[in-house]
Each structure stands twice: as structure tokens, then as C-alpha cells.
Amino acid sequence: MKESNLPPKNFYGIGREALYPQEQLLDIKDNNKRFSIGIPKENHNTETRIPLTPQGIGLLVDNGHEVFIESGAGKAANFKDTDFSEVGAFITETRSEVFTKDIVIKVTLPTEDEIGMMKERGILFSxxxxxxxxxxxxxxxxxxxxxxxALDLLLDENGAFPIVRSLSEIEGNLSIxxxxxxxxxxxxxxGVLLGGVTGISPTEVVILGAGTAGTFAAKTALGMGAVVKVFDYSIAKLRELEHNLGQRIFTSNLHPSVLSKSLKSADVVIGTLRFLYGSRRFMVTEELIRLMKPGTVIVDLSVDQGGCFETSKCTTLKSPMFEDHGVKHICLPGLSVLVPRTASIAFSNVISPILLDMGERGGIMEHIKSDNGFCNGVYIYQGILTNHYIGQLYNIPSKDIGLLLAAF
Structure with a gap:
């Protein structure tokens, strides 16, 4: 039967067009969450870095987030206000304004006054x-x-600390x-050349710690022609360091007699051992410092955690070096502040993807539940302490974040 001969309506009085497939608009739910993000100017006397670069902020703005930056926040890292405004950030002269946003991002811990300016139930990265x-x-x-x-407690997919690793690479190179x-x-x-030339004995570099900073310090020193000796508690770390260097060098466990002999002949000593979160403690005593050659240079990369040397004390950007017992000490906390632009890029490379993921997942709670590495960095959740080490340190009750989230 031809279509033209079909009756205009069927038995039930429904028109032919009602029998054809019909288009229907479905309501697609957008789970993306847009944040307002505040970046204040660092007010610590040794801080020059900024947590997000213009490139990182541009990615966030393109994905619907709003970023507010205090004027001059990037000056020490050689970023102009216009560098940020050109990618869509809002520049504000009012310091308190950046602290009222959903998320506040700083490199250093906030002061009590800065915490007071933040909105209740806000999010703090530092x-x-x-x-x-x-x-x-x-x-x-x-x-x-x-x-x-805590930015330095975040873990990546390989179980490593990406912020700590990036900064350790920078500081290991920079120390040499x-x-x-x-x-x-x-x-x-x-008046000694670090390294060696034909016919002249090379300088000796002693490195305490075979982690990331120690490995990159060793690479740089070897590249300059120095004799390198590395000490660590862990034989496994020493073995991994040699594997990464691709050559055999002098390595040793931290035997006092062996270390003492090496320190007496060293021209440079780099301290990279870290003692945070209950790890073993080691310190080169003042007596050993007295036995070192006059003019030897010490660089203490862990001075902000107590230091590798008994004579260490935190220095400032204006005066990063001091001399004690004829030995020059460079003890600037967070040595990467001397190359703030490079360090800021390292921060931004880690932080901006996290913020994008957090927005796409619908908020911080969803991100914590979905990303164990991010969860590891959360030490306070909505006012409840979740870091057991901090709880023990200050005698404050803490709760397991996994159990805590199950209740929300």
C-alpha cells in the first residue's frame, strides 16, 4: 500500500507522524566544579617563588576557573602583573581579597593573620x-x-613526591x-677551581645522602671533573645512585671513621639527609667541622629540618653564607629560592593539573576519594586533623581520613 493511500489517522486517532522516531533533548549533567583561586604575595623574608605561573593559570582560566593574584606576587620570580592578566587572571591591590576565595595557594605556610582572612571551610594549599x-x-x-x-606530601602515580623531587633536582644541581x-x-x-684540569689534583666533593638531591649534586660535580664521595645509611640507595650515574664512584655507609677521614680532605661538603617524620637523625659534629680544611664550603640542604651539621643555622637571601671554624656555610632554607623562576615552573607543573582534575571530578571530596596520592597530602580536612604525625607532635587527636570521608 502506498503511503499516500494510508489513512491520516490510525484506529486510535493518532496521526502517522506520531509513529515516526522522535528527537528528544536529554538533560546532561555537568559535574565540573569551577573554583575561585587566590594567590597572595609571599611575605616570608626568604621566599621568592610563586605556586602558579602564567602558563598554569592560563590552563585554569580556559577551563572556567577564576584566578585572583595580589599585585607583585610574581615579581621576585621575574613575572610581571601583565603576564598574569594577559592569560585571564584578575590582579588585585587588596591583599585580603585573595584570601576570601575558594582555594588559597601559597608556597610557605600562612601566618595567623592570613588564616584569619580566609573564608570558613575554604581550601589551603601550601x-x-x-x-x-x-x-x-x-x-x-x-x-x-x-x-x-601539604604540597610536599602529595604523591604521584609512581608513589614519589613530585614537588619534593623537582625541588631536590634543582637544589642538588644548584648546591654544586x-x-x-x-x-x-x-x-x-x-681560589680553587671545582673540578680538575690536567696535571692538577681534582677537588673532592663529599655528599651526605644518596637521594634525589644527592644524585643530582653528584652528577653535576662529576661533570665538572671533581672526585665525588657519597655517604648514606642505605646501601640500596647507594646502589641506585651508582646505577643512575652509570659509573662506579666512592660510596660508603655512614661509618664515623670513614666519614671523618673524607671530611678532613674535602673541599666541598653537601648535606642532603632529611629527618622529617621520625626518620633517623644524623649530624656532623662541631668537632668534625674543626678538623676540616680552612676554606672548605658546606652547603646544608636540610637546614630547615634541623640540618646535617651541628654548626648549621638558617641564613637569609641578603646574607646566605657565614663562616665558622674557617669553614664557609651556605644554609639558606629552600635553596631553590635563588632560582625562583625555575622553581615556580616546577610548582606550577604539579599544582595546575591537580586543580584541573579536582574541578572535573566535582570538588575536593570527590578528588580525595578518587586519588590516593592527593589524599596523602591532606593533613586537615574541614577542620579535623588527619595527619597522625602532627597529632603526635602537638598532642592533638587525629582521625583516619578514609574513615572520616565515609561519614560525609
Whole structure:
């Protein structure tokens, strides 16, 4: 039967067009969450880095987030206000404004005044320096019911700390460069070239710690022609260091007699051993410092965690070096502050993808549940302490974050 001969309506009085497939608009739910993000100017006297670069902020703005930056926040890292505004960030002269956003991102821990300016139940990203923290600060964050994330405790998919690793690579390289400068007479050194040339005995570099910073310090020193000796508690780490270097060098466990002999002949000593979160403690005693050659250069990369040397004390950008017992000490906390642009890019490369993922998953709770590496960095969740080490340190009750999230 031809279509033209079909009756206009069927038996039930329904038109032919009602029998054809019909289009229907479905309501597609957008789970993406857009955040307002505040980046204040760092007010610590040794901090020059910024947590997000213009490139990282551009990615966030393109994905619907709003970013507010205090004017001059990137100046020390050689980023202009216009670099940020050109990618869509809002520049504000009012310091308090950046602290009222959903997320506040700093490199260093906030002060009590800065915590007071934050909105209740806001989100704080910063590094966690326990030597710079006290119980009053912890309780202030808890009273505000903030969710606080430690950038240096975040884990990647391989179980490594991406922020710590990137900064350790930078500081390992930089420690050798600085030591080389301070061996020269232009910086009051004894006039020795770090490395070696034909017919002249090479300088000796002793490195305490075979982690990331130690490995990159060793690479740089070997590349300059120095004799390198590396000490560590762990034979496995020493073996991995040699594998990464691709050559045999002098390595040793931390035997006092062997270390003492090496320190007496060293021209440069790099301390990279870290003692955070209950790990073993090691310190080169003042007596050993006295036995070192005059003009030897010490670079202590763990001075902000107590230091590798008994004579270490934190220095500032204005005066990063001091001399004790004829030995030059470079003890600037977070040595990467001397190359803030490079360090800021390292921060941004880690933080901006996390913020994008957090938005796409619908918020911080969903991101914590979905990403174990991110969850590891959360030390306070909505005012509840979730880091057991901090709880033990300040005698504050803490809760397991997994059990805590199950209740929300």
C-alpha cells in the first residue's frame, strides 16, 4: 500500500507522524566544579617563588576557573602583573581579597593573620614546614574548618613526591654551582677551581645522602671533573645512585671513621639527609667541622629540618653564607629560592593539573576519594586533623581520613 493511500489517522486517532522516531533533548549533567583561586604575595623574608605561573593559570582560566593574584606576587620570580592578566587572571591591590576565595595557594605556610582572612571551610594549599609551624597555627586552621593540603606530601602515580623531587633536582644541581662560586676568590674563597684540569689534583666533593638531591649534586660535580664521595645509611640507595650515574664512584655507609677521614680532605661538603617524620637523625659534629680544611664550603640542604651539621643555622637571601671554624656555610632554607623562576615552573607543573582534575571530578571530596596520592597530602580536612604525625607532635587527636570521608 502506498503511503499516500494510508489513512491520516490510525484506529486510535493518532496521526502517522506520531509513529515516526522522535528527537528528544536529554538533560546532561555537568559535574565540573569551577573554583575561585587566590594567590597572595609571599611575605616570608626568604621566599621568592610563586605556586602558579602564567602558563598554569592560563590552563585554569580556559577551563572556567577564576584566578585572583595580589599585585607583585610574581615579581621576585621575574613575572610581571601583565603576564598574569594577559592569560585571564584578575590582579588585585587588596591583599585580603585573595584570601576570601575558594582555594588559597601559597608556597610557605600562612601566618595567623592570613588564616584569619580566609573564608570558613575554604581550601589551603601550601608546603608543610613543621619547624615553621606551631600548635597555635594548627588550631587556627582547625577552628576555621579549613581543608589544608601539604604540597610536599602529595604523591604521584609512581608513589614519589613530585614537588619534593623537582625541588631536590634543582637544589642538588644548584648546591654544586654555589660551592664552585664560593671556592673562588671573587666570593672570598681560597681560589680553587671545582673540578680538575690536567696535571692538577681534582677537588673532592663529599655528599651526605644518596637521594634525589644527592644524585643530582653528584652528577653535576662529576661533570665538572671533581672526585665525588657519597655517604648514606642505605646501601640500596647507594646502589641506585651508582646505577643512575652509570659509573662506579666512592660510596660508603655512614661509618664515623670513614666519614671523618673524607671530611678532613674535602673541599666541598653537601648535606642532603632529611629527618622529617621520625626518620633517623644524623649530624656532623662541631668537632668534625674543626678538623676540616680552612676554606672548605658546606652547603646544608636540610637546614630547615634541623640540618646535617651541628654548626648549621638558617641564613637569609641578603646574607646566605657565614663562616665558622674557617669553614664557609651556605644554609639558606629552600635553596631553590635563588632560582625562583625555575622553581615556580616546577610548582606550577604539579599544582595546575591537580586543580584541573579536582574541578572535573566535582570538588575536593570527590578528588580525595578518587586519588590516593592527593589524599596523602591532606593533613586537615574541614577542620579535623588527619595527619597522625602532627597529632603526635602537638598532642592533638587525629582521625583516619578514609574513615572520616565515609561519614560525609
Amino acid at each position: 608546603t608543610l614546614n613543621l619547624l615553621g609551624m606551631d600548635i597555635t597555627m594548627v588550631k587556627r586552621i582547625m577552628d576555621k574548618k579549613l581543608t589544608a593540603i 654551582t654555589l660551592a664552585s662560586q664560593h671556592l673562588s676568590t671573587i666570593h672570598g674563597g681560597k
